[in-house]
């Protein structure tokens with residue numbers, strides 16, 4: 033079969049590899065129908081994720097059809113059309129039982145294994161460990177593209193942004209960074225009660241998208257030198273926003289979030305940070321604020337499926353570019369230059 037194989041920093045190829053086979057009785061094999069590329073795949077290709085070694089098939093998102101199941105699979109069956117969750121889980125360790133499969137101990141303390149510790153979904157077939165837990169049946173009426181957005185991107189913005197930020201009825205929410213992750217938070221903020229959702233970015237295309245995804249207001253960082261002041265002016269009483277969701281991953285945006293929340297407010301950090309960030313506890317110890325962090329658990333996919341079926345949200349909006357599997361290198365090129373190409377999510381579909 034063909035798969036997108038990592039060959040060390042800066043090197044990848046769409047090449048022939050052996051088809052995966054069942055290894056454990058709880059495994060299933062899925063024939064991939066639709067897959068996509070995540071910002072994390074770009075980090076891997078830069079060499080930022082040391083655990084990913086030469087020969088690894090990349091990808092942790094997508095929809096496909098189950099072609100084989102191990103003898104211990106009871107919920108998934110051959111022929112099921114399924115969403116492959118980016119987080120695998122044993123379902124029985126303390127972390128899985130506590131709703132934190134992102135730290136599944138049976139999988140070595142990390143539930144993100146596809147395209148990381150085992151071969152991933154940018155391939156014609158993928159082996160899925162603990163398939164009963166990691167495969168979500170795709171309901172009739174939900175498209176493969178919509179389902180693919182539930183593997184990772186939409187749960188990440190919803191869980192680590194909106195839910196960890198405890199967005200409640202009437203809240204004013206700032207989302208700093210309107211890339212796919214910020215847009216996922218924006219899409220799910222209003223259905224969670226936000227009365228006002230303010231998108232902050234410097235990219236005109238993404239700010240326009242933010243409006244389409246549900247932002248009530250936008251702030252263009254290239255048009256103001258007082259983002260914090262603007263956010264406060266848009267808050268209920270000038271004291272600051274209730275929740276600020278950090279969806280970039282640099283010190284400046286974390287500071288924007290911290291500076292713009294009101295006393296009692298929440299900062300939900302989603303961005304992956306690569307350098308130290310300062311926290312002015314000498315200022316904020318008195319402010320009763322909450323800061324949360326986290327890796328997606330993807331446990332809200334069923335809830336998000338309900339919102340899609342009810343017509344409350346439509347994650348197909350993320351898909352700006354479509355390719356066949358054979359065009360995966362072109363898809364990577366487009367996604368790596370997302371800002372210039374006006375790309376959000378690029379999707380590859382098996383022809």
Ligand SMILES: NC(=O)c1ccc[n+]([C@@H]2O[C@H](COP(=O)([O-])OP(=O)(O)OC[C@H]3O[C@@H](n4cnc5c(N)ncnc54)[C@H](O)[C@@H]3O)[C@@H](O)[C@H]2O)c1
Pocket residue numbers: 071072188192208209210211212213214232233234235238253279280281284285301302303304305326327328370
């Ligand atoms: N916690 C998790 O589980 C998790 C999962 C996936 C991704 N992430 C992280 O979330 C972050 C966002 O991911 P993405 O795919 O949307 O990234 P992206 O690079 O596509 O989007 C980031 C956006 O931030 C904007 N931006 C840059 N500097 C800014 C600034 N100073 N102020 C406001 N906006 C600014 C950019 O214009 C861009 O639109 C990344 O750090 C990513 O690694 C975290």
Ligand SMILES: [Zn+2]
Pocket residue numbers: 070071072092118184185
């Ligand atoms: Zn991802």
Ligand SMILES: [Zn+2]
Pocket residue numbers: 121122123124125126127128129133135136137138139
């Ligand atoms: Zn577990």
